[in-house]
Amino acid sequence: MAIVALLVAAGAAAMSLAGANPLTGFAALLRGALGGPHHVAETLVATASLLFPSLAVAFAFRAGLFNIGAEGQLIVGGLAAGLIGASLDAPAVLAIPALLAGGAAAGAVWAAIAGFLRSRFGSSEVIATLMLNILAALLANYLVVGPLHAPGAQGAETAELPSAAWLPPLLPDSRLSIALLLGIGLAALLQWIFARTVFGYELRAAGAGPEAARRAGIDLRRTALLTMALSGAIAGLGGATIVSGVLHRFNVALSPGYGFIAIAVALVGGLEPLAIVPASFLFACLQSGSVTMQALAHVPKDVVTVIEGLAILALSARRGAAPQSAEAGA
């Protein structure tokens, strides 16, 4: 609670600095997030987009691994989905599973590079995933500005996918697709894996105390590689749902930093998959409200990103103050 009060105060201070009345600012933020069916639908679109990378980050954190690379995995997942979706001339029952699987596979491979370096050489997955983020952006930029550029397109994007490759809409006249349901289903599945499966147990044990886990016969190298690959698959799947459900094409600006905000979301959700669903909604409200706040109250959108950064900083302290509470919680 103290953290929330602190963040609201920081937001109010920033709005005053920008010459806006904080009340007007917060009202505009709220209106942009929830003021009417269109706004709610856009907030739910952002919820789905944030949910996947947040689950990916939490999945790795639970195993004691830092996947700071959800942003890059989101991009390669979206890229793969865009390529598959555009080149496949198939009915929806084939096209959609194919592009979702392709996105997940691409994200898995991307993250597995970091997992491999960690399990084979003991190298920091933090640095590796940071490097892979930038490499993903460069790769996407090269392909989309160069060989895969849509003829006549304004931005750095591929051609539009055939409508058979579009995720079915959840609400008429909105960009909201069944991606949201997929994400919630995935959260439930992960919750079950953590609580009820041997792999989930091994993963939590590796996160709670690697030495004890090793002595209990858990293969830490295998767990690290598998965890990173699966974490990447979740983020890559998220990228694919953005391409197939929201944009209907791949665009290099597919993510306004979802992969980093996901860290805040995962921590707010206490690394519990089902709690991450409402946490994603909360941050989605900030994300979609910030556009209206900028338009109506003339407070730059950047203020919201600063607040999100402050949230991450504050939560990192809480995580440290109670060592291992997050990983050892269950």
Next chain:
Amino acid sequence: MNELLVFAGLTLVKAAPLIFAALAGVVCERSGILNIALEGQLAVGAFCGVAVSSISGNALAGVAAGVLCAALFGGILGLAATRFNVDQIVAGTGLNLIALAGAGFGLVLVFNQPGASSEVPALGDAGERALIVLALACAALLHLALYKTPWGLRIRACGENPWAAASANVDVRRVRFGACLLGGALTGLGGAYLSLGELDLYSDGMTAGRGFIALAAVIFGRWSPLGATAAALVFGALSALQFVLQRSGIPSELMQALPYLAALAALGGLTGRARAPQAEGKPYAPQAR
């Protein structure tokens, strides 16, 4: 011959900010703090430098402000890591978001326009060259300080085995906090170099991943000041090569990707065993053992 000189000059121009940030990375990591907020610290140095130069009309005051603000910003990580035992990686990610978006917000506050500042009094060619020399001097000084002074021994001890250091009466938290301040100041110089040395303005995204290339240089240079500086020079040369090869058909993204690929290769042991300081990234609490 003349072209070679031009290329060498451009290499130094491109390498200087990387050297400052990479040296900061070395100091922090050798003391046990994994500082992934170098990118944000560069932005703080670059933005504060431009803002103060604009207000005071004095570029040198701008540089001083850039260094001071980035040092204070580095101090936040230091404080968080030593007093609150935070997760350094999570905190660093948050600090990067705060710095990059904060600079964007600052543009609106100080210059009344988003995206980029107006042109401000800058250092000019002479100042740019002076900062390049300073970067190389800092590398030599840090090498001496780290390996030939008691301060350097304490830093390295805190990064390898903080409990052993503590039992030898070293105040681990204080040493690590100091390393963060020094790291911030060095990165601030790199940031001010970008905005007031190479250019005369701040624009959103102008740090362009240099803080992450610096992290790659630290690994490639095996956590030593001279090694990291050499790596930064190589990466600077790659960056200079992009200008030379602009019309050769080699995709510029491939050239930009090389430092990051090199870092992955180093992490994979392709350049010999790359060993990070033992206690890097691990919080230290006095009563933990």
